[in-house]
Amino acid sequence: MSYVLYTYLAYLALSLPTTIWVARTLHKNGRAFLIDAFHGQETLADSVNHLLVVGFYLINVGWITMTLRTQQALDTPRQAVELLSDKVGTVLFVLGLMHFFNLYLFSKFRRRALERLSTAPPPIAPTRLVTASEGAK
């Protein structure tokens, strides 16, 4: 029984700080992307950044607490370590997926902002060129 309790505690002690670390990294490094995406409007960028991080925390901490429980009997330290490894591995994997999803959102916001600039190039090369003297048809 005590193995189970220690495994749970170790799981929380590893998963929660990792979540906090990833969320802080996103928050700190995503800011520049968002400011660019919102054409330098820092207040709006900070607001979206904060909301993204809140969503990130909710999903990850929700996932960690949902997957804490185990039905497996833990009789040896080996079983305890293996279970811990399984669970922490899953959490890291989900964190990774969430992290890449956030990166995708950041780059999507930024790309859309760049596309809307007046200097954005046409999507396709012109079929032909006419000189001013030729005029419109």
Added chain:
Amino acid sequence: MTRLVIYYDDRCGLCCALRDWIGRQAQLLPVECRPKSTGENDLVVEADTGEVWSGDSAWLMVMWALRDYRSWAYRLASPWLLPTARAAFAKLSEYRGPISCRLGLTANG
């Protein structure tokens, strides 16, 4: 490039409906729609820089000028989607008469 002129077929109901629709969209650069001359069969888009796009390229340029569809213009112009987009635009142009009839769209100048 600061503005675009779209030359459309004013005898086609679908084209007139699309012209009205373009007028209601948010535009990233001013777009003016003019009836095209009778000799020209394809949709033509002309920029103030003298660049001209016709046929399926013109469709992409129309999307590019509209705020909500610019992303789609870039997406459809990617090497993966361009052949499909070209084929779809060509079919749409080719069957614009029957499509107008089916949808009950009439040319209204």
